[in-house]
Amino acid sequence: MSEADAPLTMRSAPAVGPLPSVVPPTAERFTLSNGLEVVTVRREVAPIVSAALMIRSGAGDEPPEQSGLASLTAEMLDEGAGTRDALALADELERLGADLWLGSGRDGSQLSVQAPGDTFFAALDIAGDVLCRPRLTEADWERVLADRKTATAQRRDQPEAVVSVVSDRLLFGEAHAYGRPVEGYTRTIERLTLADVRAFHAAHWRPNHSFLVVAGAFDAGLLRARLEGALGAWVGSPAPATPAPPAWPARPRLCIVDRPGAPQSIVRLVAPGTDRLSPDRPGLAMLNAILGGSFTSRLNFNLREKNGFTYGASSSFAFLRRPGSFAARAAVFAESTAPAVREMLGELAGLHERPVTADEHAKARATLLMRVAEGLATTGGIAATFGDIGLYGLPLDEPLRFVAALERTTADDLRELAARYVDPAAASIVIVGDRAAIEPGLRELGLPAPVLCDADGEQL
């Protein structure tokens, strides 16, 4: 089509009006007679309800020799409860069209229910059984444990999973619970018993140590009474203390997990970050949007668009109860490994050499604002947003506070945060790839000889 055909309106970008403001939905709060805090948010776009029960203990609360216990405890709870064995329970949930999901992360464990509005209360009763009356039988334990052992062994097949396990272990150290995988190691799982599960459940799965969000098209008139009915038998006990984190350990500059013949290298740069309650969090989220948290970010633009090394490069901060990690990541052509590492380190240094521009600052603010809006635009997103608020004990107006913090964070603030948090010299480089093919190039970059690890991060 020739230029003459195009009307004038095509020739320049249309004017863009002001960004809409982010208006979080109204949340209501009450406490059940057993001490459980509940937050509810109505949304009626689709006839579904999402509930998320957050337990304020997760893999981060496990002793080192029990790595994997929190998530195994969560998984065991729906292996039969109340009057139903594991299969009968699964059958009944399916009949209701309900999803029940149990699992653990670093800082919390979670029971989630998602169901159509008209069967939600029936699904809630099953969730009540799971919480209050889990069967926890030896036969189910033996099966779940065997499945988990196989799954932790299969982790070796997944280079992206391996790079996470190894990076966390190097960064946090073996003494820190964040240094161990949520799923555990084969060697720690093998030693766990059903008694350990019972003890973890008794100590941590308590209403006074938990928080419930119900979002969606529920019957508001009945909700409170149905919650009392389903969860009333669940009783509290003294809340467990979170162990203090050990100091950041010394870590190697370069670590390789050999994967002979791998067509890609999975590259990760890791360094210390900060915690979920840090006042720096909004600014770091903005800084990250600029560095590697959006398509047009510096890392993706350099590695994918400019150099064609990868399908995508990104970065993130993990904001956890105790200080978490900063990570930059890319899966690159094996033959591009060394240049990719050079460019990634270069982009970290670039935050100091080429400070954040006004355009980047505006982009970061808009990106984060719209992420909040999108997070609140689905029932599951609302449950996740308020679940996170409950998990970390934040005020209910946290989304608005976050938005206000984004509004007042300046480009200068971002430069100052970059100076404090981003140091290419302090980053450890972890690569899962074909060692023989990539090591010479890495040596030419001036990197030291690599520490070699297995897929669990054990030094070889």
Add this chain to the structure above:
Amino acid sequence: MLKIEFESFTLANGLQVILHTDRSSPLVAVDLWYHVGSKDEVPGRTGFAHLFEHLMFMGSRHAPYPAFDAIMESWGGHNNGTTSNDRTNYYEIGPRNLLETFLWLEADRLATLPDVITAEELEKQLKVVQNERRQSYENRPYGRAELAIPEAMYPADHPYHWPTIGSHEDLEAATVDDVRAFFDRFYRPSNASLVVAGDFDPAEARALVDRYFGWQAKREPPTRAPRPATPRLAADVEISLTDRVQLPRLRLAWHTPALFAPGDADLDLAAHVLGGGKSSRLYRALVFERRIAQDVFAYQGSQMLGSVFHIGATAKPDHDLAEIRAAVDAELTRFAAEGPTEAELARARNTHLADFYKSLDHLQTRADLLNHYQNLLGDPDGVARDVARYADATCASVQGAFSRALGAKRLALSTLPEPVST
């Protein structure tokens, strides 16, 4: 009654336009489907439909690279595209003040992309796509099976024979002229449908769509290769390959009725009864009771030119695929003879309906569904018809569809651990 509210109209140049308002959040989504997928490619030029998904971000005349992403991200919008055998889509999501920008960007690349595409840009995106192939298939456990299955199921001249991602060889051979010709043939207003969803005024949206797309010339919809013969396997096919995995996995596959054809929904339900979670027959028999498998799955891979029914099972350590296969076959034979129980059918149906409700919660998914029905049925108003297929299924219809599918020849593919030094 389940429904996604919309209004629709057709521009003089043939572009189908569908508007769906949802003012619960200050967001808009624009979802543009081109009725072209890897099924429209020819041997030796595979991977083109998907390659376009990348080239479409390389700039257009009035929004030169990297304006497409830079402008929308500067306002907190984001976008992506997806390509399947059957269609390609592009979508943008962002604050409502970006609606006009989204339409302008989509319209400009539809009108002018071939004028600005260069060999250099093509070269760069080819590399990105080759990395995508490595990341998504070659360096992913069991990824080699995903490439091998369609190749074995379809003859070399059937367009489902090759994967959407294409081959490295064909990608490397792509020239700017090939790319222009492909674009010229399939990227036309008459071969597209546009959904605008979210927080906007319908009258304003109509005017904007008309402003940016209405001026573009009318051209006839592309001519297409005749629909290939319904594929069938003449004999059972056995394949064995190795991958960087520790546990062997069995895959079984049968040709089944196309998307929306009689039997398609029945087989979707059958897949759920057989492999949909803890309640399913294969999970129960192989994982829960006999504990010979680490995981099982079953799905009806519904597509326009013909579907494939898939089953997969990964052996637990110290168990082999012969044992897995015997156990799977015993369940399949029993299911083909008996069909589901009423309780199983009810569970599968309720789960399907609940999943459908969940998909309606998300703005972009609703937009995509409207386009899906437009592409498939020629009418965005497909929800009721779609859901009815599942409501109308009976134990007998599920059993009938499944036993017919199972009666045909099948592919059995074994992925075995590659010997690796650790």
